[in-house]
Amino acid sequence: KKMLRTTITENGAVRGIAASDPRITVYRGIPFAAPPVGHLRWRAPQPAYNWTGVRICDTFGPPSMQEVPGSNPGFYTREFYVAPDTPMSEDCLYLNVWTPAMTEGEKLPVMVWIFGGGMNVGYTSEMEFDGERIARRGIVLVSVNYRLNAFGFLAHPQLTREGHEHGEPGTNFGLLDQQAGLRWVQKNIQYFGGDPNNVTLFGQSAGGRCVWMHIAAPEEKGLFHRAILQSAGMGGGITRYPSLNCSEEAGKQFFIHLGVQTVEEARALPAEKIRDKALTFNAYRWGPVIDEVYLIEEPLSAVTSGRANNVDLLMGSTLRDPDGFRMGDHVNDFKMRSKKVYGADWEEFLRLAMIQTSAQLESYYESPAFSTFEIGNAYAAAQWVAHGRHPAYLYRFGPEIPGDHAGAFHSSDLWFVFETLAKCWRPFTGKHYDLARKMCNYWTNFAKTGNPNGLDHDGSPMPQWQACDKNGYHVMCFGDVITSDDRPVDDLMRFELERLKRGAASGKNGGCG
Numbered sequence: 001k002k003m004l005r006t007t008i009t010e011n012g013a014v015r016g017i018a019a020s021d022p023r024i025t026v027y028r029g030i031p032f033a034a035p036p037v038g039h040l041r042w043r044a045p046q047p048a049y050n051w052t053g054v055r056i057c058d059t060f061g062p063p064s065m066q067e068v069p070g071s072n073p074g075f076y077t078r079e080f081y082v083a084p085d086t087p088m089s090e091d092c093l094y095l096n097v098w099t100p101a102m103t104e105g106e107k108l109p110v111m112v113w114i115f116g117g118g119m120n121v122g123y124t125s126e127m128e129f130d131g132e133r134i135a136r137r138g139i140v141l142v143s144v145n146y147r148l149n150a151f152g153f154l155a156h157p158q159l160t161r162e163g164h165e166h167g168e169p170g171t172n173f174g175l176l177d178q179q180a181g182l183r184w185v186q187k188n189i190q191y192f193g194g195d196p197n198n199v200t201l202f203g204q205s206a207g208g209r210c211v212w213m214h215i216a217a218p219e220e221k222g223l224f225h226r227a228i229l230q231s232a233g234m235g236g237g238i239t240r241y242p243s244l245n246c247s248e249e250a251g252k253q254f255f256i257h258l259g260v261q262t263v264e265e266a267r268a269l270p271a272e273k274i275r276d277k278a279l280t281f282n283a284y285r286w287g288p289v290i291d292e293v294y295l296i297e298e299p300l301s302a303v304t305s306g307r308a309n310n311v312d313l314l315m316g317s318t319l320r321d322p323d324g325f326r327m328g329d330h331v332n333d334f335k336m337r338s339k340k341v342y343g344a345d346w347e348e349f350l351r352l353a354m355i356q357t358s359a360q361l362e363s364y365y366e367s368p369a370f371s372t373f374e375i376g377n378a379y380a381a382a383q384w385v386a387h388g389r390h391p392a393y394l395y396r397f398g399p400e401i402p403g404d405h406a407g408a409f410h411s412s413d414l415w416f417v418f419e420t421l422a423k424c425w426r427p428f429t430g431k432h433y434d435l436a437r438k439m440c441n442y443w444t445n446f447a448k449t450g451n452p453n454g455l456d457h458d459g460s461p462m463p464q465w466q467a468c469d470k471n472g473y474h475v476m477c478f479g480d481v482i483t484s485d486d487r488p489v490d491d492l493m494r495f496e497l498e499r500l501k502r503g504a505a506s507g508k509n510g511g512c513g
Contacts, residue, residue: 004101007191009184012051017058019098019132026132027097027192028125029061032184033177035091036147041267042159044168045093045180061094062087063123064148065275075406078425080126080414088123090151090271095181096124098131098141101193109448110194112185112224113143114178116205116231116411119287120149133419137444140194144181146174149286150278151271155244156251158263160291169294171247175213176294182214182223200226200447204414206287208232208315212299213288221309226450228443229315230417231410233373241298247289257281303380304501306387312450313384314443316395316475317373319408345499352492374475378493379500381468391467393452395476396485399435402427416478417443431480438462439478 003025006015016027033045040046063069065088070081101108111134115122124143131141146152152174163170186196201224203211208229214220215227242250258277260266266274278286288295302308342349354360374396381392397416398408403426406412415421416436421428441462442452452465463482466474473493475485487493 002102004099004103004193006054007104009188009191011048013054014057015054016097016099019135021132021136023100024132024135025099025101027057027099029057029059029094030055030097031061031093032095032144033093033180036093036151036173036177037090037271039267041090041151042154042173042263043166044163044173044176048093060096060123060125061145062089062092063125064088064092064145065090065151065271066117066121066123066148067275067279069121069123075409076411079411080128081121082127086123086125092145092147093177093180094124095142095144095184096131097189097192098135099192099194100135100138101140104191104193106193107190107195107198108138108140108193109444110140110142110185110189110196110199111444111447112182112199112201113141114146114201114203114207114210115143116203116207117148119153119174119206119210122148122206127423128414128418128420130418130420130423133440134444137440139444139447140189140192142181142185142189144178146177146181148174150254150274150281152177153247153286153289154251154254155247155289155291156255156263157248159251160244160248162263163293169291171244171289171291172294175210175217175288178210178214179217179220179223182220186223197225198448199224200228202228202230202443203232204230204417205232205411209288209299213295215308215311216297216299216302217294218296218307218309219294224311226312226447227314228446229313229377230413231317231321231373232315233321233376241288241290241295244289244291247291254278254281300500303383306383306389310389312390312446313381313392314395314446314452315377315380315392316397317377318410318413319396319398320406320412321373321410342499345495348495349492352495375493375496376500378468378473379497381473382497385468385470391450393446393465393467393476394473395465395478397478399432399479402429402432413439413478416440435478435480435482438482442476 005025014027014030016025019026031048033048034040063086068084069086070077070084115124124145129143134141155171160170169176185199189196201211201214209232211227211229212232255266258266339346377394381394384392397413401408401412415424416439419436419440421432421436438456441454445454446452456462465476468474472486472488477483477485
């Protein structure tokens with residue numbers, strides 16, 4: 001049989017191309033919404049326009065407006081942002097599909113990818129996001145672009161009023177773009193051989209935080225059935241998002257920064273000016289807003305209350321994920337930061353952690369147990385179990401990463417999950433390729449059935465990954481070898497979980513923090 005190189009969508013016919021593996025077809029740059037330009041700037045995504053004939057989908061859509069990738073020297077410029085000449089555009093609402101299907105209606109599991117980048121940068125055509133290796137495992141993979149920074153997350157009283165008039169939210173446009181991508185999947189993925197009733201939403205860093213938003217958004221129930229959250233920061237201050245009032249005030253200040261008074265004047269400005277002004281607007285960090293229309297409450301609050309959409313969960317972090325404690329190199333800096341975070345609870349934390357000396361404090365500071373990412377994941381899993389929800393699986397990523405002394409840095413897992421190590425500059429060896437193959441197996445097994453366990457390429461069973469339960473939490477440790485770290489819910493963990501629970505209760509409606 002021939003591969004499914006031509007198919008249809010609700011807007012018209014599309015033709016893909018053979019991936020480097022000819023058993024996979026990739027469709028690049030399929031429009032899933034109307035271009036958000038002109039009067040549609042700062043509007044919820046509108047339906048894509050129809051076309052006649054067959055649209056050739058052989059080129060990725062442009063990145064959304066953002067700082068030129070790699071324009072500033074830095075760690076991630078060398079790692080991922082290696083193509084600064086990639087043209088960007090405000091006309092950016094395109095998605096990509098990799099499929100192994102030979103016919104429509106094969107009902108293959110679907111994975112939908114949301115990239116990270118702090119809600120300010122990032123794009124689907126980054127080289128590490130090549131979906132071919134995932135598709136080879138019998139998955140239809142979709143990657144969705146979305147609006148970023150001021151284009152995706154501006155709030156302003158005029159936009160709020162306008163949104164109400166249109167019966168749609170007046171902010172969170174980037175999240176609504178992702179939602180539009182999920183709705184496109186529900187309507188169209190069957191034509192690419194996918195099953196709309198078996199969709200896994202996954203993302204990393206800011207993309208993982210977006211997945212939490214979709215889990216928390218009531219109107220997204222049924223759009224996806226499983227979720228994978230990589231370094232998504234479900235803990236500490238990372239989960240704090242501003243209220244609508246706070247964001248509207250920031251929006252008013254941004255209009256002053258732009259030199260305009262009305263939305264109409266702002267929409268008349270060139271996209272490049274808005275992008276450049278957003279980069280110099282230091283009073284606000286662009287990102288999701290608790291608007292109480294689309295995003296009713298903090299994800300942490302939704303999980304704690306049991307109001308979150310009930311999906312299968314798989315989540316974890318890397319050993320060197322940034323958090324509130326690992327920003328400095330010295331124990332005194334750690335003391336200062338930990339005191340600030342724990343406040344009146346600091347002495348109780350030291351007692352439960354059995355920390356009496358600076359050396360013990362420094363040792364704990366360096367341990368995986370102290371990662372607020374991991375504590376947040378454990379908390380989410382504990383709440384999931386407590387509310388009798390679908391299974392939750394936890395992992396920790398910490399292999400030796402060659403090429404420098406960065407360790408298992410934030411985002412290093414991307415090369416492994418997508419099994420794209422050969423695209424990286426780092427001198428990966430056989431053990432890294434073995435780990436990547438197994439991690440990609442676990443991720444795609446989870447997408448197929450909700451259980452990551454299964455066989456390796458040679459038919460041998462991979463190490464068993466146990467779901468969390470009420471007696472403890474089980475962490476799959478992806479290192480140079482794969483092991484399991486099983487921990488009871490002890491007094492220290494209860495202390496940490498109770499702190500997060502109090503934080504969830506206080507953060508339901510956002511703030512200005």
